[in-house]
Amino acid sequence: MATFEGSHDGKGLRVGIVCSRFNEFIVNALLEGALRGLASHGVSESDIDVAWVPGAYEIPITTKAMAVTGRYDTLVTLGAVIRGETAHFEYVAGPVADSIAQIQLETGMPIGFAVLTVENVEQAVERSGPGAGNKGEEAAVGAIEMANVLKAIRKK
Numbered sequence: 539m540a541t542f543e544g545s546h547d548g549k550g551l552r553v554g555i556v557c558s559r560f561n562e563f564i565v566n567a568l569l570e571g572a573l574r575g576l577a578s579h580g581v582s583e584s585d586i587d588v589a590w591v592p593g594a595y596e597i598p599i600t601t602k603a604m605a606v607t608g609r610y611d612t613l614v615t616l617g618a619v620i621r622g623e624t625a626h627f628e629y630v631a632g633p634v635a636d637s638i639a640q641i642q643l644e645t646g647m648p649i650g651f652a653v654l655t656v657e658n659v660e661q662a663v664e665r666s667g668p669g670a671g672n673k674g675e676e677a678a679v680g681a682i683e684m685a686n687v688l689k690a691i692r693k694k
């Protein structure tokens with residue numbers, strides 16, 4: 539019986555991060571969390587690339603472009619879709635999540651997902667703070683584990 543598990547050792551992994559500028563102060567905090575998570579698990583800063591796009595709606599096409607380069611072991615997506623007063627929320631949040639899942643399946647690239655979909659700014663702040671519970675950090679550490687478990691499965 540084979541058991542596959544991915545370690546959280548990020549040494550040597552090349553990581554691409556896609557960030558959306560809409561609600562930038564939240565996304566900056568998610569990025570800080572992601573970079574902290576990568577660094578504390580051994581990913582070298584020189585192995586990390588960051589792409590900025592206007593809003594969450596632009597994340598999938600950018601993520602796909604990075605995925606097909608062959609330059610990355612894993613990707614992380616960071617954004618903040620806040621319901622607030624706008625009906626636009628519905629048209630952005632669902633398609634982005636669905637598209638990222640689709641890109642993973644099409645390309646075989648593991649993609650950490652921290653595109654927040656929340657009701658208000660307070661909820662976004664709660665999920666992007668400097669301590670535990672920063673979704674950017676969680677997505678980055680999960681992306682390391684996924685890169686490693688998929689490598690192990692593919693190598694056997």
Ligand code: INI
Binds near residue numbers: 560619624626
């Ligand atoms: N983009 C976000 O990242 N978050 C949002 O909350 C948001 N809302 O609510 O409108 C948002 N809209 C912009 C969208 O992602 C595109 O950038 C825009 O439609 C241009 O294509």
